[in-house]
Amino acid sequence: MTESHDGILEDLKQGVIEFDEDKVRAAAQRALDEGVDPYDAIMNGLASGMTRVGELFSANEYFVPEVLMCADALYAGLDILRPHVKKRDDDGFKGEVVIGTVEGDIHDIGKNLVKLMFEIAGFTIHDLGRDVALEKFVEESIRTDSDIVCLSAMMTTTMINMPKIIELLRSKNPRVKVMVGGAPVSDDLARRWGADGYAPDASNALQEAINMINTLKELKPVA
Numbered sequence: 001m002t003e004s005h006d007g008i009l010e011d012l013k014q015g016v017i018e019f020d021e022d023k024v025r026a027a028a029q030r031a032l033d034e035g036v037d038p039y040d041a042i043m044n045g046l047a048s049g050m051t052r053v054g055e056l057f058s059a060n061e062y063f064v065p066e067v068l069m070c071a072d073a074l075y076a077g078l079d080i081l082r083p084h085v086k087k088r089d090d091d092g093f094k095g096e097v098v099i100g101t102v103e104g105d106i107h108d109i110g111k112n113l114v115k116l117m118f119e120i121a122g123f124t125i126h127d128l129g130r131d132v133a134l135e136k137f138v139e140e141s142i143r144t145d146s147d148i149v150c151l152s153a154m155m156t157t158t159m160i161n162m163p164k165i166i167e168l169l170r171s172k173n174p175r176v177k178v179m180v181g182g183a184p185v186s187d188d189l190a191r192r193w194g195a196d197g198y199a200p201d202a203s204n205a206l207q208e209a210i211n212m213i214n215t216l217k218e219l220k221p222v223a
């Protein structure tokens with residue numbers, strides 16, 4: 001890695017931490033000008049800054065207003081970099097996914113990174129946004145005939161909605177696969193709730209989704 005590559009990633013990270021939108025925009029533009037992979041810049045620059053912000057929030061050094069400004073800075077960089085992320089152009093089976101943050105929860109940064117990974121891979125995404133009513137996941141999965149429903153939650157108080165949604169999906173749309181994620185969620189919880197998949201981060205979420213789609217493909221009757 002070149003010095004400028006590392007410097008740009010560091011500026012993106014620091015720009016998010018310092019909630020300095022101008023610094024983030026300038027570093028994002030430099031990343032594009034100097035040929036830094038936009039995906040690398042997003043995950044190892046912007047998202048890495050947000051991880052540090054999480055630590056500062058937990059240590060009571062940052063409070064909600066600071067964190068909101070950090071999120072704005074992250075999104076300012078994402079707006080510049082996202083259009084340049086290369087789509088994978090293998091022409092395998094592409095899945096259709098419903099995604100959203102569960103009812104009561106307005107955290108959407110992690111969910112949006114998972115969505116980005118799916119977009120890069122060429123999936124069709126139906127993004128319900130954040131604070132999504134439980135029934136909405138079921139309705140949207142049926143309306144769009146999607147393969148997978150992805151549920152995100154960032155709080156222990158909201159992740160308890162996940163098993164309720166899984167139960168609803170099992171009764172109303174048993175064919176669809178369910179993947180859960182978010183900081184308080186674990187593989188163990190996902191299994192206990194009867195989810196079909198779990199991933200700790202956006203890259204693993206994509207791999208997990210590809211595995212699920214392949215399983216669905218194997219289950220489909222040959223025409």
Ligand code: B12
Nearest residue numbers: 054105106107108109110152155156181182183201202205
């Ligand atoms: C940013 C943030 C906010 C922002 C949200 C802005 C936004 N647009 O998202 C704001 C300021 C609005 C906010 C508000 C609140 N927050 Co807050 N927030 C955070 C913070 C600092 C960072 C979260 C984040 O964006 N991380 C970066 C992203 C990239 O990581 P991620 O979300 O984990 O996502 C990755 C994985 O989890 C995974 N993933 C995520 N979703 C999914 C889905 C699937 C299907 C899969 C497979 C994977 C996956 O992939 C992602 C990318 O790799 C965390 C602290 C922390 N340490 O996490 C607290 C935190 C989540 N917040 C917390 C709290 C308590 C609140 C408030 C109640 C605070 C308050 N007093 O008002 C409110 C809640 C409002 C509500 N009703 O939701 C607590 C939750 C505690 C708990 N155990 O429940 C935390 C943990 C802070 C703390 N230590 O106390 N918050």
